[in-house]
Amino acid sequence: xxxxxxxxxxxxxxxxxxxxxxxxxxxxxxxxxxxxxxxxxxxxxxxxxxxxxxxxxxxxxxxxxxxxxxxxxxxxxxxxxxxxxxxxxxxxxxxxxxxxxxxxxxxxxxxxxxxxxxxxxxxxxxxxxxxxxxxxxxxxxxxxxxxxxxxxxxxxxxxxxxxxxxxxxxxxxxxxxxxxxxxxxxxxxxxxxxxxxxxxxxxxxxxxxxxxxxxxxxxxxxxxxxxxxxxxxxxxxxxxxxxxxxxxxxxxxxxxxxxxxxxxxxxxxxxxxxxxxxxxxxxxxxxxxxxxxxxxxxxxxxxxxxxxxxxxxxxxxxxxxxxxxxxxxxxxxxxxxxxxxxxxxxxxxxxxxxxxxxxxxxxxxxxxxxxxxxxxxxxxxxxxxxxxxxxxxxxxxxxxxxxxxxxxxxxxxxxxxxxxxxxxxxxxxxxxxxxxxxxxxxxxxxxxxxxxxxxxxxxxxxxxxxxxxxxxxxxxxxxxxxxxxxxxxxxxxxxxxxxxxxxxxxxxxxxxxxxxxxxxxxxxxxxxxxxxxxxxxxxxxxxxxxxxxxxxxxxxxxxxxxxxxxxxxxxxxxxxxxxxxxxxxxxxxxxxxxxxxxxxxxxxxxxxxxxxxxxxxxxxxxxxxxxxxxxxxxxxxxxxxxxxxxxxxxxxxxxxxxxxxxxxxxxxxxxxxxxxxxxxxxxxxxxxxxxxxxxxxxxxxxxxxxxxxxxxxxxxxxxxxxxxxxxxxxxxxxxxxxxxxxxxxxxxxxxxxxxxxxxxxxxxxxxxxxxxxxxxxxxxxxxxxxxxxxxxxxxxxxxxxxxxxxxxxxxxxxxxxxxxxxxxxxxxxxxxxxxxxxxxxxxxxxxxxxxxxx
DNA sequence: GCAAGGTC
Numbered sequence: 129x130x131x132x133x134x135x136x137x138x139x140x141x142x143x144x145x146x147x148x149x150x151x152x153x154x155x156x157x158x159x160x161x162x163x164x165x166x167x168x169x170x171x172x173x174x175x176x177x178x179x180x181x182x183x184x185x186x187x188x189x190x191x192x193x194x195x196x197x198x199x200x201x202x203x204x205x206x207x208x209x210x211x212x213x214x215x216x217x218x219x220x221x222x223x224x225x226x227x228x229x230x231x232x233x234x235x236x237x238x239x240x241x242x243x244x245x246x247x248x249x250x251x252x253x254x255x256x257x258x259x260x261x262x263x264x265x266x267x268x269x270x271x272x273x274x275x276x277x278x279x280x281x282x283x284x285x286x287x288x289x290x291x292x293x294x295x296x297x298x299x300x301x302x303x304x305x306x307x308x309x310x311x312x313x314x315x316x317x318x319x320x321x322x323x324x325x326x327x328x329x330x331x332x333x334x335x336x337x338x339x340x341x342x343x344x345x346x347x348x349x350x351x352x353x354x355x356x357x358x359x360x361x362x363x364x365x366x367x368x369x370x371x372x373x374x375x376x377x378x379x380x381x382x383x384x385x386x387x388x389x390x391x392x393x394x395x396x397x398x399x400x401x402x403x404x405x406x407x408x409x410x411x412x413x414x415x416x417x418x419x420x421x422x423x424x425x426x427x428x429x430x431x432x433x434x435x436x437x438x439x440x441x442x443x444x445x446x447x448x449x450x451x452x453x454x455x456x457x458x459x460x461x462x463x464x465x466x467x468x469x470x471x472x473x474x475x476x477x478x479x480x481x482x483x484x485x486x487x488x489x490x491x492x493x494x495x496x497x498x499x500x501x502x503x504x505x506x507x508x509x510x511x512x513x514x515x516x517x518x519x520x521x522x523x524x525x526x527x528x529x530x531x532x533x534x535x536x537x538x539x540x541x542x543x544x545x546x547x548x549x550x551x552x553x554x555x556x557x558x559x560x561x562x563x564x565x566x567x568x569x570x571x572x573x574x575x576x577x578x579x580x581x582x583x584x585x586x587x588x589x590x591x592x593x594x595x596x597x598x599x600x601x602x603x604x605x606x607x608x609x610x611x612x613x614x615x616x617x618x619x620x621x622x623x624x625x626x627x628x629x630x631x632x633x634x635x636x637x638x639x640x641x642x643x644x645x646x647x648x649x650x651x652x653x654x655x656x657x658x659x660x661x662x663x664x665x666x667x668x669x670x671x672x673x674x675x676x677x678x679x680x681x682x683x684x685x686x687x688x689x690x691x692x693x694x695x696x697x698x699x700x701x702x703x704x705x706x707x708x709x710x711x712x713x714x715x716x717x718x719x720x721x722x723x724x725x726x727x728x729x730x731x732x733x734x735x736x737x738x739x740x741x742x743x744x745x746x747x748x749x750x751x752x753x754x755x756x757x758x759x760x761x762x763x764x765x766x767x768x769x770x771x772x773x774x775x776x777x778x779x780x781x782x783x784x785x786x787x788x789x790x791x792x793x794x795x796x797x798x799x800x801x802x803x804x805x806x807x808x809x810x811x812x813x814x815x816x817x818x819x820x821x822x823x824x825x826x827x828x829x830x831x832x833x834x835x836x837x838x839x840x841x842x843x844x845x846x847x848x849x850x851x852x853x854x855x856x857x858x859x860x861x862x863x864x865x866x867x868x869x870x871x872x873x874x875x876x877x878x879x880x881x882x883x884x885x886x887x888x889x890x891x892x893x894x895x896x897x898x899x900x901x902x903x904x905x906x907x908x909x910x911x912x913x914x915x916x917x918x919x920x921x922x923x924x925x926x927x928x929x930x931x932x933x934x935x936x937x938x939x940x941x942x943x944x945x946x947x948x949x950x951x952x953x954x955x956x957x958x959x960x961x962x963x964x965x966x967x968x969x970x971x972x973x974x975x976x977x978x979x980x981x982x
Numbered sequence: 983g984c985a986a987g988g989t990c
Contacts, residue, residue: 137988137989138988138989138990139989139990163989163990185988185989186988186989186990187987187988187989187990188987188988188989189988191986191987191988192985192986194984199983199984201983201984206984209984220987220988220989221989221990224990245988249987249988250988252987252988253988306987309986309987310985310986310987312985312986313985313986313987314984314985314986315985316985317984317985317986318984318985319984320984320985321983321984321985322983322984325983325984338983339983339984341983341984341985342984342985343984343985343986344985344986345985345986346985346986454989454990458990466989630986630987631986631987631988633987633988633989634986634987634988637986637987638986759983
């Protein structure tokens, strides 16, 4: 029997589609990556009985990147990234092993049906899947079609079955347009980001951002925030005047009237109006009106609207809201949360989800009433053909979801109930008055359907045309126009959506990016206030090449890409041309960078003027300055050299000890008082002295054979948790001595009351770990009798075993696993796990010295 | 250490 292999874009869709096509009778099992499932069922295809095998990928299978050596920032001129630097497709998520998975499942199938989302990205993923699967499929005989594309506009029985009935072919042009987009974004984004980052970080010491990134989406996003900032800055308040009349309704109630002219900006004219009215004793009712108005029920909920409300009403950032929504989805509380669609398909069962809510403590009454009286069909919205609007799928309580998730769920559910409710109708009544020659109005609302709420104002007096009310007071109010406030996240989302910047799934990422890069900060009310850095960057782009920050940068490129998708332009030509344009922009930007520098200088200090003297340079023996702002580093202004330091920790001078290789004073990096710490040579860390040392490492990874701070001298044995790490004695941790892994986060506490701990040259006979030589305090020695000195293996010695506490690794260490599992991995000092040969470690002193002089 | 786009 032939096999038809089918692939969807995500696990949830594979399941839904398989369930629909097999009418619920399919077998299911997990795939080898543990994330994607495989569904199998018998059926007919092209008139033949076949076996269907449905599974999915997880979004893109591949991602575009530069070849390895072009990822070395100091070795490649960013200008080369526009054309010379070759790119390659890498697996997007190596952990998922997607190519292997597709090949295992697709091997030997006769046909493939591609059920990827029906947008350009989906079309591109079609070809990623084909690249993996075609080579392992059975060869077609006689040139029959074996590759099919299913096109569906919603995940409903009718639509999926219709798509299956009229399969087409994947669209190569659409896929190519995405290839072009990927390459443009990569080359342009990385070139500008690397140049800016290196240039400004090499000049200023207090930018406080570890990366000065640029991107066709994130930069215009920042642009919107700075544009609003500029409006606020250039705002000049204007004085205006308002005439306010107060009339008496009865003896203890009066009413404020709104002036029909609203306000005037000329003081004398305002005064004139006051003069004309202030002596009037009566206000005549000129007209009354009552109009029925309606506040429409909301459109069904899509992602961006959910993010807007989450930010503005719930105070939840888009990134966080999205994560929360995803959790609600995977737990079955809501439908798929990434959708552009605001329209329910005709066949969508609205009553089912509503019935789920019929006993909810908060809204049971409303829901029951709706179910009894009949629901109102939701308004006609936009159908993007992706997923139905976000809908609550089962009832939940606050206790079961917990704070944040509950608030989002509550909103989604209330929104859903509203979409199938009736519009909110109310009466607007207004009374127009005349005071002298001037007209005033008073407006109020009356509810018609009390269960729906519109803020009600004080009820109006009942009066009719010709009535008069006594004027209590007419006065002039002097007011000032006020500047706009900073952009709210919700407003920013709207702007991005309007200009086509980002997608429903990526909008939160771009906003998060500009926060993380310290271009904007989130203020109260979730308003985004640009930082000095953000402002200077945007102003700099404006000065040099405004197109770099204008929102049109994205849409202009996308227009070109659409030509590829439509088959009206050649992929190579569009790519080449657009890259050429941006390459020119890049060179112009580099040549004009002085223009941005002028702005930078106003807000930021040069490297040489930043930081505090900390440790001495090994070359000139002058003090280098420690720059704490991100990225933290040491700068020697005499040699004009910068040495980057490990981030996310504190740096102190290490007893003025020096590195024997370069004479630089060592510093001590520490992650916190009870955490990890290790000494580090600023020079070695940036220019590793040995072949097997990586950049950015400390003395705990240094293979110097005799330096007292090195791995060779302080290493004890292989890490109990990670593959490649070695446990190293922390020489500064006394009196609460610790050993820590030089790769992962394992920290083991030992010997609370020892005044000296040394790593012995001898090793343990049974596990090869280095022995520790410990001098305990006389008064608090845990040793039997009066003994204060003991040498032994931390893993095997019965005395030490009692004293060593292996933090978050206790159950992993062979010692604690019980018998029979100790073979295979020696724990000797610096020993590598079998099958994973690292750089070979020197065995004896002579070979160690040989390594030393490479 | 970069981009933006999928999705987990």
